[in-house]
Amino acid sequence: AQTVTQSQPEMSVQEAETVTLSCTYDTSESDYYLFWYKQPPSRQMILVIRQEAYKQQNATENRFSVNFQKAAKSFSLKISDSQLGDAAMYFCAYFANNNDMRFGAGTRLTVKP
Amino acid sequence: KAGVTQTPRYLIKTRGQQVTLSCSPISGHRSVSWYQQTPGQGLQFLFEYFSETQRNKGNFPGRFSGRQFSNSRSEMNVSTLELGDSALYLCASSSSGVYGYTFGSGTRLTVV
Numbered sequence: 001a002q003t004v005t006q007s008q009p010e011m012s013v014q015e016a017e018t019v020t021l022s023c024t025y026d027t028s029e030s031d032y033y034l035f036w037y038k039q040p041p042s043r044q045m046i047l048v049i050r051q052e053a054y055k056q057q058n059a060t061e062n063r064f065s066v067n068f069q070k071a072a073k074s075f076s077l078k079i080s081d082s083q084l085g086d087a088a089m090y091f092c093a094y095f096a097n098n099n100d101m102r103f104g105a106g107t108r109l110t111v112k113p
Numbered sequence: 114k115a116g117v118t119q120t121p122r123y124l125i126k127t128r129g130q131q132v133t134l135s136c137s138p139i140s141g142h143r144s145v146s147w148y149q150q151t152p153g154q155g156l157q158f159l160f161e162y163f164s165e166t167q168r169n170k171g172n173f174p175g176r177f178s179g180r181q182f183s184n185s186r187s188e189m190n191v192s193t194l195e196l197g198d199s200a201l202y203l204c205a206s207s208s209s210g211v212y213g214y215t216f217g218s219g220t221r222l223t224v225v
Contacts, residue, residue, distance in 0.1 A: 033211050043201060045216035052211075091156065095210040100146065100169045103156040 002027045004094050006104035013082045014112050020067075021077045021107045023092030030054075032096035034068065036077045039106075040088040048090070051075065079109075087111045115139065119204050119217035126224050131192040134220045138185050138206030144168075145187040146214065147179060150201040159202075162187055194224045 003026045013019035025034070036048040051059045051068050058066050063083075067076045079086055092104040118137040126132050138145050146169075147159040158171035162181035179189040185206075191198055201221050205214035 033213075035213050037216075042218070044218045045203065045205070045214075047213045047215070050213050095213075098168065098210065100158040100161055100171065101205075101210055101214060102158075103148075105155045 002029075002094055002096065002099075002102050004092050004102050004104040006092055006107050008107045009105070010108045010110070012110045012112060013079070013086075015082055015084060017082055018078060018080045019082055019109065021079075021090050021092075021109070023075045023077070023104055025073050025075065025092070025094050025102075027073065027094065027096065029096045032094060034066075034075045035093040035095070035101075036064070036066070036075075037091045037093060037103075038086075038088045039091065040085075045091070049077065082111050084111050084113060117204060117206050117215050117217035119202075119220050121220060122218065124220060124222045126194050126222065128194055128196060128224055130194050131190065132194060132222060133188055133190045134202055134204075134222075136187045136189075136204030136206075136217060138187070138204075139215055142206035142208050142215070143185055144207045144210070145181055145185065146205045146207075147187070147189050148203045148205070149173075150203055150219070151199075156203070159189065191222075196224050198222065199224045 032053045034051045037045045049061045063080045089106045095101045144163045146161040149157045161169040165181045181187045201219045203219045205216045207214045
């Protein structure tokens, strides 16, 4: 079964600094999609970034970028120039073959002013 | 474009009662998925409906059920509530999971 692992329950970063959140996954599929979601205290999950497994190029969205290592089954999220509004729970997610989207346990990010 | 709407936002029920939660997806999205979120278990998949048919199902007891209407709106029902059913219930819609899901703000259910 496909599983998603986030080994960092909590992370902290200084405002304006860079932080990297880790995610690994287990799959035997070759075609799949990976996502990072942000859940602020308002509790609505927001899609941050998406990566297609068949694309070698790492996805970027403004200050958010990923490091996708397909062979290592690793999908980390880098947040540059961290802002107070980035404080939230971050979830890594996996999707393939019209099955359910699988989520990691989440990483709580604190941003210090 | 309206987002995913979940009602109600908060709900307090007594053990043994039943509850129905509602989710209105983004217009044009035919897939609706439901998740249970708790501090200890994270996001647990309940079920997914696509064009009024249950396409995927998680490992929850039969007390948890759902349905989808012809306008893609979905409801989930929990019968014989237990204290452990207290959680945030999230609904998500999509045109296809390859593009990611759009989530609602959730319904916070408290069972007392």
